[in-house]
Amino acid sequence: MTFQEILFYIFSTILLVASIRVVMSKNPVHAVLFLVLAFVTSAGLWMLMQAEFLAIVLVLVYVGAVMVLFLFVVMMLDVNLEEIRKGFWKNLPIALIVGAVIAIEITLILTNPQMNLVSFNGLKPLPADYNNIRELGLQLYTTYLMPFELASVLLVLGMVAAIALTHRKRTDVKRVNPADQVKARPKERVRVVQMSAEVEIEGVTEEAQDVPESPSDTTK
Template sequence: MNLTTAIFYLFAAILLGASLRVITARNPVHAALSLVLAFFTGAVLWMLMQAEFLAISLVLVYVGAVMVLFLFVVMMLDINFEELREGFWNYFPVAAVVAAIMAVEMVLVLVAPGAGIKDMTAVAALPEGVSNIKQLGVPIYTTYLLPFELAAVLLLVAMIAAVSLTLRRRKHTKYINPAEQIAVKRNDRLRIVKMQAEVELPPAAEPTDKPAA
């Protein structure tokens, strides 16, 4: 086992642990931070396959934008996470079946002829003077231009929906309208009341208990 293979297995283990933490963490903020770790680790794996552009895009787009959006939605929305977790185990059988199917598909891909780290790095190797950014950009903006634009529109719609969800009115929350504050006049908030001056009364004579002579 060479150094590249050892680094791959190390970061693959970290990626699996972070992914498991995403779905098992009780605190949604902790789950989002674990997903950030998973993205960073996936970027390292892309670097091992000499796909620098994809690695940098993964860090900038997902960690720098998508995860900030996730944290913004999680921290701004008034969601009862305890209520959401009540039916967690009801969906566990379906989730286990889907996870098992995905695991079997990944194993079949890895054990297929020609699969492996060495073959992947060999495929990623490019002739001298040719960058992988160009090799990736030409198909995206020619052959796959329409799917690329559709993905961009979907991301835009998701961002607008997330922002609009945070603008909903919550119960027991007081709101201030700046326009009403600016339009307020002095007579609407201040009333001058004239009152009589206070006059000190002389002290009353104290009653005596002695009988009159």
């Protein structure tokens, strides 16, 4: 077993464990942190495949910007976990069916002799003048133009969904109406009440005589 194969199995194991923890974590902040770990290990796999540009973009864009933004958004939204967990057992059979179908598809792809993905034999060294960015651009805007455009549409839909979730109406949040604050008057909100003073002399508490209220001490 070569050093590249050892790194491949280590990164793959960490990636699988982190992916499972993303789904199974009860705390959304922990789920986001495990997702960051999954992205970092995915970048390591890209490096083994000699795709340095994709690995750097995955770390800088997703881990350095997107996931940090997700982390702050999750921390600020104060997600109600009890509301999210409602209907879990009702939707569990559908989730198991979808997961089984995806697992069967992945297994068929990995066991296909034409794909040759089961054994990791490494890649041959590329020439010095090879440019990953140029090859990636040629593939995206020629062969995979339609999937690339569909991915951009999905990202726009995700952004719209995030905005809709942020501005959704919640009943468990205290809201303040600025119009009611402007209408409030100090005379209706402040009330001055005069009380008799208490004087303590040698352990005996004596009440002072009541002082008659003056016109200025009336309710304001």
